[in-house]
Structures are given as structure tokens and as C-alpha cells.
Amino acid sequence: MTYTKPIFFVLFLPIVIVLYNLFPQKHRWKVLLLASYAFFWSISGKLLIYLLVTTGLMYVCGLWLNKKQNERNEELKNAEKTQKKIIKQKYVKKQRKILVLNALILLGMLIVLKYSKFFGTNINSLFGLMNLPIQIPIPHFIMPIGISFYTLQAISYIIDVYKEKIKADKNIGRLALFISFFPQIMEGPICRYEETANSLFEGKKTSYKNLTFGIQRILFGLMKKTIIVDRVNPLILEIFNNYSNYDGGIMAVGMVLYTLQLYMDFSGVMDIVIGTAEIFGVKMPENFRQPFFSKTIAEFWTRWHITLGAWFRDYIYYPVCLTDKCKKLTSWGRKKIGNYYGPLLASSIALFCVWICNGLWHGSAWSYIFFGMYHFVLILLGRIIEPLVKKINTKLHIDNKKIWYRLIQIIRTTILVFIGELFFRANGLKAGLEMFGKMITNFSFEQIQNGTVLNLGIDLHDFIIMGVMVVVITIISLLKEKGINIRESISKKNVVLRWSLYYTLIIAIIVFGSYGLGIVPLDPMYANF
Amino acid sequence: MKKNIIKFIAFVLILIFILMILSYIFVPKNNSKEFGMEEDQAKGIFGEKDNSVDVIMYGDSETIASTMPMKLWEDYGFTMHVCGEAGQTLPDTCRMAYDTMKKQSPKLVILESNNIYNSVNVTVPIARVINIMFPITEYHNRWKNLKLKDFYSKIEYNTTDINKGYYYVGRTDPVEDNTYMEKTEEIEKIPFLNKLYIKFLKYYSEKKGAQFAIVSVPSKKNWNYAKHNGVKEFADKEGIEFLDLNELKDELNIDWKTETGDKGDHVNYKGAVKVTNYLGKWLKDKKNLENHKDDQNYDKWNKDLEEFKKNVKY
Numbered sequence: 133m134t135y136t137k138p139i140f141f142v143l144f145l146p147i148v149i150v151l152y153n154l155f156p157q158k159h160r161w162k163v164l165l166l167a168s169y170a171f172f173w174s175i176s177g178k179l180l181i182y183l184l185v186t187t188g189l190m191y192v193c194g195l196w197l198n199k200k201q202n203e204r205n206e207e208l209k210n211a212e213k214t215q216k217k218i219i220k221q222k223y224v225k226k227q228r229k230i231l232v233l234n235a236l237i238l239l240g241m242l243i244v245l246k247y248s249k250f251f252g253t254n255i256n257s258l259f260g261l262m263n264l265p266i267q268i269p270i271p272h273f274i275m276p277i278g279i280s281f282y283t284l285q286a287i288s289y290i291i292d293v294y295k296e297k298i299k300a301d302k303n304i305g306r307l308a309l310f311i312s313f314f315p316q317i318m319e320g321p322i323c324r325y326e327e328t329a330n331s332l333f334e335g336k337k338t339s340y341k342n343l344t345f346g347i348q349r350i351l352f353g354l355m356k357k358t359i360i361v362d363r364v365n366p367l368i369l370e371i372f373n374n375y376s377n378y379d380g381g382i383m384a385v386g387m388v389l390y391t392l393q394l395y396m397d398f399s400g401v402m403d404i405v406i407g408t409a410e411i412f413g414v415k416m417p418e419n420f421r422q423p424f425f426s427k428t429i430a431e432f433w434t435r436w437h438i439t440l441g442a443w444f445r446d447y448i449y450y451p452v453c454l455t456d457k458c459k460k461l462t463s464w465g466r467k468k469i470g471n472y473y474g475p476l477l478a479s480s481i482a483l484f485c486v487w488i489c490n491g492l493w494h495g496s497a498w499s500y501i502f503f504g505m506y507h508f509v510l511i512l513l514g515r516i517i518e519p520l521v522k523k524i525n526t527k528l529h530i531d532n533k534k535i536w537y538r539l540i541q542i543i544r545t546t547i548l549v550f551i552g553e554l555f556f557r558a559n560g561l562k563a564g565l566e567m568f569g570k571m572i573t574n575f576s577f578e579q580i581q582n583g584t585v586l587n588l589g590i591d592l593h594d595f596i597i598m599g600v601m602v603v604v605i606t607i608i609s610l611l612k613e614k615g616i617n618i619r620e621s622i623s624k625k626n627v628v629l630r631w632s633l634y635y636t637l638i639i640a641i642i643v644f645g646s647y648g649l650g651i652v653p654l655d656p657m658y659a660n661f
Numbered sequence: 662m663k664k665n666i667i668k669f670i671a672f673v674l675i676l677i678f679i680l681m682i683l684s685y686i687f688v689p690k691n692n693s694k695e696f697g698m699e700e701d702q703a704k705g706i707f708g709e710k711d712n713s714v715d716v717i718m719y720g721d722s723e724t725i726a727s728t729m730p731m732k733l734w735e736d737y738g739f740t741m742h743v744c745g746e747a748g749q750t751l752p753d754t755c756r757m758a759y760d761t762m763k764k765q766s767p768k769l770v771i772l773e774s775n776n777i778y779n780s781v782n783v784t785v786p787i788a789r790v791i792n793i794m795f796p797i798t799e800y801h802n803r804w805k806n807l808k809l810k811d812f813y814s815k816i817e818y819n820t821t822d823i824n825k826g827y828y829y830v831g832r833t834d835p836v837e838d839n840t841y842m843e844k845t846e847e848i849e850k851i852p853f854l855n856k857l858y859i860k861f862l863k864y865y866s867e868k869k870g871a872q873f874a875i876v877s878v879p880s881k882k883n884w885n886y887a888k889h890n891g892v893k894e895f896a897d898k899e900g901i902e903f904l905d906l907n908e909l910k911d912e913l914n915i916d917w918k919t920e921t922g923d924k925g926d927h928v929n930y931k932g933a934v935k936v937t938n939y940l941g942k943w944l945k946d947k948k949n950l951e952n953h954k955d956d957q958n959y960d961k962w963n964k965d966l967e968e969f970k971k972n973v974k975y
Contacts, residue, residue: 137784139782139783142787143784143787591805593804631672631675634672639679642683642801643683643687643797643801643804644801644804648798648799648801648802649699649700
């Protein structure tokens with residue numbers, strides 16, 4: 133079962149909604165927890181044990197940290213001023229040990245399950261290169277669904293307790309629901325404890341507004357999924373699996389359409405996830421904010437997979453920047469190379485850590501590490517040349533607020549994103565480099581003009597309907613970019629207009645959706661990361 | 662609250678009305694491929710005269726590749742139509758049975774056994790019911806080829822298939838090893854839901870006045886003795902006649918070096934002739950079917966046979 137399968141909409145979700153509302157308020161969280169475990173079980177079966185272990189760890193370590201904090205506070209109450217610093221340091225050390233232990237176990241599970249094959253294969257290759265007659269056995273583990281997502285949620289909870297941003301939760305049920313809530317378990321968004329835990333536990337009755345708004349959002353996500361994602365899939369498979377048969381023009385088509393597919397899939401699933409949570413009165417954080425209107429790569433990553441970017445920012449970037457060594461490097465840098473480039477030294481180290489983690493988080497392959505490093509270099513370059521660009525603009529009297537300037541920035545950023553996604557999707561780094569090479573050395577419109585592109589699994593009608601969808605979504609994105617809350621505006625319109633829009637949405641999915649005989653729907657793409 | 666419930670009901674009713682109109686537009690107006698009918702060979706039965714087909718056989722690709730209704734007509738004068746489809750699941754079979762037996766009252770309904778072991782998602786039957794209620798959900802892809810006529814033409818299913826559902830496999834792709842169906846006591850269990858579908862098929866066939874039987878056509882790749890035992894056990898319990906042509910391999914004598922088109926998955930036309938010969942004899946001996954060859958109402962079958970023999974040489 134996944135969010136995009138009929139069984140989810142036809143059976144699972146309606147049953148959960150009905151049961152949730154039939155139960156008294158104080159027991160509703162139990163319905164959600166049981167439903168979440170049932171959902172997890174339906175995909176990963178006995179691997180549910182990993183989720184339970186993670187929940188248990190969060191609970192125990194959170195309370196342990198809390199206990200140490202209380203002990204510290206007691207000692208501080210009775211301590212003299214001169215002693216306070218020593219007491220604080222003593223407890224920081226104790227808490228750090230708990231934190232490290234927790235992180236080691238959680239990350240250990242993730243690393244063993246997700247990366248042992250990658251590391252094992254590379255170590256064996258290295259032994260081979262060194263002519264050493266050693267080969268380590270490579271274990272093959274099955275990963276529980278969503279481990280990359282819920283592990284980050286668990287770590288953020290413990291760090292927030294450690295930093296005393298939140299109090300450790302004494303209710304294991306609330307923690308269990310926070311980590312396992314079924315709409316978010318497969319693909320996030322990666323929530324923070326203070327964002328969702330209480331509203332999940334609260335058990336608000338499903339209101340008419342929440343139900344209708346939730347269904348609207350789910351339908352919008354389904355429209356993206358059925359009209360674009362599943363439709364374009366045969367073409368993507370053909371181009372990326374048999375790229376040697378095609379010219380650079382087709383590579384460009386594959387690159388653009390894969391990026392479109394990934395965006396529609398991930399943002400579509402997020403619409404379904406956020407809409408589902410809305411039905412239960414839970415407001416989930418948004419994961420997308422019109423990413424293709426970004427003017428720089430750095431901005432793009434504040435608009436695409438927002439919760440992952442924010443997680444890396446808060447739990448890797450800032451902590452690395454704030455280490456003693458980085459602080460010293462910044463002070464040294466300020467003296468030697470000035471106030472702009474000086475701090476850039478330390479932040480580029482933090483940025484490197486973020487992007488190596490980001491690449492590896494997406495998968496255990498060199499192409500993902502390349503993907504991470506590609507964005508690291510682009511963001512760093514952007515920062516390095518920023519003063520120079522400003523100078524040039526001032527000299528040439530170019531106003532960077534003009535629409536044409538912003539448009540050029542957006543187009544440049546989008547092309548850079550397309551190239552990154554080409555490497556992201558390619559079947560390995562070598563294939564990615566060859567495909568990119570074809571676009572440079574063998575670019576031609578021939579296979580587009582002679583109709584080859586229309587024989588790769590989708591026809592002209594499919595291209596037209598996808599084009600219409602892209603236009604519709606671009607208009608919606610433009611309105612959102614202008615700060616217009618489309619759903620609220622629609623809800624204030626008269627019933628005829630409102631219902632006409634809903635019927636159009638439903639009919640569009642039924643008529644133009646790619647489903648039925650001979651069509652294999654694609655499982656949510658980010659669930660594999 | 663009451664107001665919201667009324668609004669919700671009104672919304673759903675209007676949606677149903679819209680879907681009914683769209684279904685009328687999108688449903689193929691004829692049962693041929695050029696009108697947008699999917700699996701048009703199987704659906705050739707819709708063009709046959711009412712109550713003119715003696716035997717209907719359902720199942721997946723094993724069915725359509727192995728049985729030649731036209732040869733049965735030629736040899737015995739029985740009318741048979743294969744209503745199998747590649748990848749036909751049991752819910753699809755039930756749907757097809759429901760559709761085909763609206764205008765046909767066969768004497769015998771046969772389910773080929775291969776799809777008995779294909780497990781089926783629980784949402785599939787719901788999807789099939791939705792397909793029946795709103796055909797647009799099945800024919801939605803016709804938006805690419807809709808013509809003005811689709812908006813006003815009447816539905817007329819009058820196209821027949823000269824192969825009567827048989828799919829000709831001419832190529833040979835051999836399997837070197839002829840052995841299969843090694844005897845075992847093992848029993849491969851039939852999925853629970855699948856048992857319910859078969860029970861429904863039996864019930865529905867009998868309600869329409871037909872006998873119901875399960876036949877297993879030869880497939881070296883897909884069939885084995887554990888599956889045979891599973892179907893046999895179920896058939897005995899439910900009082901269903903079960904004929905396993907795989908078990909009769911020595912009698913049937915399919916040569917997997919020359920009589921399969923895809924390494925033992927399906928028989929080719931040479932294998933189909935052997936299967937049809939055996940089935941014909943079985944039908945004649947056990948089912949007491951009428952020979953319609955001299956009946957003027959069946960003239961079209963003689964004409965179809967001439968066409969069939971031009972295309973399929975055996």
C-alpha cells in the first residue's frame with residue numbers, strides 16, 4: 133500500500149477517518165497510531181521492529197537527558213556563582229554522551245541498512261586495486277520504509293531536547309505517533325516535534341472545512357501523479373535505460389521530463405500527505421514553495437524539499453559553523469581576507485558537510501555523492517562571485533530587480549537544476565557523464581524532428597496534455613508566488629463556480645489520468661531514498 | 662451539519678450524472694478495435710447471435726493461445742468462443758462472464774486454470790464494479806480518438822471475430838527438456854479471494870443454466886503438480902469438474918521442442934491443434950453438445966471457418 137494506490141483511497145483512508153471520528157477525543161490518537169503501524173506493516177512487515185526500537189530510543193534518551201537537566205538545575209540552585217560554570221560543563225559532557233550514544237545507534241541502523249552494500253563494494257574495489265587478496269562479505273539488508281525520514285525526525289527530537297528547546301515527552305504514545313504518523317512515514321515532510329506532536333495527539337474532530345480542504349489537496353496531488361508522473365514514465369525508462377540509442381536532443385528531453393516527473397511526483401505526494409493530515413486537523417509543514425522560480429541554486433534548496441534543507445541547516449550547517457575550530461577560522465579569515473570572504477571559509481566547510489550528507493541521504497551510490505558535490509560547488513561558486521557580479525552590475529547600471537534580469541536568473545538556475553537531476557536519475561555516474569557528454573558533443577534536433585521522440589512510450593496527445601498541465605500548474609504557482617491563497621479564495625466564491633472547479637479537477641483525473649489496462653503506476657519516487 | 666450532508670449528497674449526485682454522460686460519450690459504439698474496444702478478439706462474442714454459443718472459455722493468455730473454436734466447429738459443429746485476455750485476472754473473468762452471459766446462455770462455461778494462482782489486490786473487484794457503473798473509467802483513454810459521432814451514436818455491438826477469440830501463435834521457440842509435471846504430494850494453496858471468485862463464477866454459470874468446469878491447458882513453464890493438487894482439492898470440495906491436460910501429457914503428447922512459441926510458456930498453433938482435438942473429443946463424449954452445422958442460423962460460422970482456414974493452416 134502506498135499513498136497513490138487505490139487501496140489507500142478506497143479502503144484504508146475512509147476506514148481510518150470513520151474510526152477516528154467514532155472514537156472519543158482522548159482515544160483518537162490511538163486510532164491514528166494503530167493505523168500508522170498497520171500502514172507500515174503493510175509495506176515493511178516485520179521490519180516494524182526498527183521503528184519500534186527508534187521510538188523506544190527516543191523515549192528513553194529523551195527522559196534520560198531530561199533527568200540530567202533536572203539534576204543540573206537542582207545542583208545549580210544550591211551552588212555558588214563560581215561553581216555554576218563547572219557544574220554546567222559537567223552536565224554538558226554527560227548530556228553529550230547520551231546524545232552521541234543515541235545518534236550512534238540511530239545513524240548506525242541507517243548506515244548498516246542503507247550503506248553497507250555501497251561501502252562494502254567500494255572497500256572490495258579498493259582491495260582489488262591494491263592487489264590485496266581480501267574480499268569482505270557484502271550483506272544485503274532490506275530497509276524498512278521511510279527509515280531515511282523517520283531517523284532524521286528522531287535525531288532532531290533528541291537534539292532539541294538536548295538543547296532544551298523542548299521538554300522530553302513522558303508519553304511514549306505521543307512520541308510513537310509523532311515518528312510513525314502514516315501520511316508522513318514514506319516521504320516526509322520531516323517534521324519537528326513542536327510542529328506536529330501535540331496536534332496529532334489532540335484528536336480534533338474532522339471538521340467539514342478540514343475534510344473538504346483535505347480532499348481538494350489530495351485530488352490536486354493525484355492529478356499531478358496520474359496525469360504527468362505515470363504518463364511520462366515509459367519515456368523516462370526508455371531514454372535512461374537505452375541512452376546510447378539516442379542523440380543529445382533526446383537526452384535533453386529526458387533530462388527536462390525527468391525533472392518534471394520528479395517534481396510532480398514528490399510535490400504531488402506531498403499534496404496527498406498534507407491533505408490527508410489536514411483531514412485529521414494536523415497542519416504539516418510545506419515541502420515545496422514554487423522551486424522553479426528560484427534565482428539561485430541556494431534559493432532553490434530553500435524551496436525544494438524544504439524540511440530536509442532546514443534539517444541539514446539546523447543540525448549540520450549551524451553546529452559545524454559554531455564549532456570552536458570554525459569560529460577560529462572565521463576570525464582568522466576576517467583578518468586575512470576581509471569580512472565577506474573570511475566567514476565564507478568556515479561556512480564552506482559546513483556547506484561541504486551538508487552536501488556530502490545530502491548526496492548520501494538520497495542514496496548509496498557515487499552518482500548521489502556527485503549530485504551533492506555538484507550543488508556544493510554551484511552554491512559555493514555563487515557565493516564567491518556574488519561581490520564580483522554586484523560590482524559588474526553597478527558598473528553597467530544593471531538593475532537586478534528588473535523582470536528580465538530575474539527571468540535570466542530563473543532560467544539559468546532551472547537549467548542547472550535540470551543538469552543535476554540528469555546525474556541524479558542516470559543509471560550510475562558513468563552513464564550520467566555519458567548522457568551529459570552527448571548533450572554537449574552530439575546535440576541535435578534530428579530525433580525530435582523525425583518523430584523518434586513520439587515513439588518512446590508516449591505520443592503527441594500525451595505531450596499535449598502534459599503541456600496543458602504544466603501551464604495550469606505554472607499559473608497556480610505564479611498566483612501562490614504573489615501571495616494569493618488560492619484555496620481560501622476559491623472557498624469564498626459562489627457554489628456554482630466552486631463546484632465547477634471541483635468537478636473539473638475530478639473529471640481531469642478520470643479522463644486524462646494515466647491508469648488502466650497495461651499501465652503500471654509508479655510507486656512514490658522519494659520513498660526509495 | 663444537516664446542511665453539509667445535503668450539500669455532499671447533491672455534489673455526489675451531480676458528479677454521478679456527469680460521469681454517466683461522459684460514460685455514454687466514451688464507451689466504444691462498436692465492439693471492434695477501430696471503435697476503441699480493448700481486447701476486441703474476446704469481445705467478438707458480443708456480435709454473435711443471442712444464445713448461439715454453446716461453450717465459453719475464460720482465462721488468460723494460456724487460454725487464447727491453446728484453443729481453436731473454429732476447429733471444434735469444423736470437426737463437431739459445436740460453437741465455442743474463447744473470452745480470455747492476456748493477463749486476465751479472476752475479477753476480470755467474473756466481469757467478462759457477467760457481460761458475455763447477458764446475451765448468451767452457454768451449455769458449458771470453462772475456466773482455464775492459470776489465473777487461479779494469480780493473487781489479486783482487494784481493490785481490483787471494487788475497480789471492476791466502478792468500471793461497470795461508469796465505463797468512462799475503463800475507456801477514458803479514448804479522449805485521444807474521440808469523434809463527433811461518439812456524442813450521439815447508438816451502441817451497436819455487431820462485429821464478430823473469425824478466430825472466435827483464439828490467438829494464433831505461429832513461431833517456434835523450443836524448450837530442450839520435455840519433462841515436467843513431476844508427481845508430488847505438495848499442494849499449492851489457492852489464495853482465499855480467488856476461491857471466492859471461482860465460487861461466484863460457478864454460481865453465476867449455473868444460474869444461467871450452464872455447467873461449470875475448470876480446464877488446465879498445457880504449459881510447461883506455468884503449471885506443475887503442486888498446482889494441479891491445489892485445484893484438484895478445491896474442485897473436489899466444490900463439486901467442480903476439473904480436467905488437467907498437463908496431467909495427461911503422455912496422452913496429449915505435446916512436443917515442447919516444436920509445439921511452443923515461447924519456451925514452454927504457451928503452446929503454438931501445432932500444440933493448439935492437439936489441445937483442441939482433445940477438448941473436442943471430451944466435449945463430444947461428456948457434454949452432449951448439439952451439432953449446428955446444418956442449422957441455417959449458423960451459416961455465418963461456416964463463412965467464418967473459410968476465412969479462418971485461409972489464415973491458420975493446420
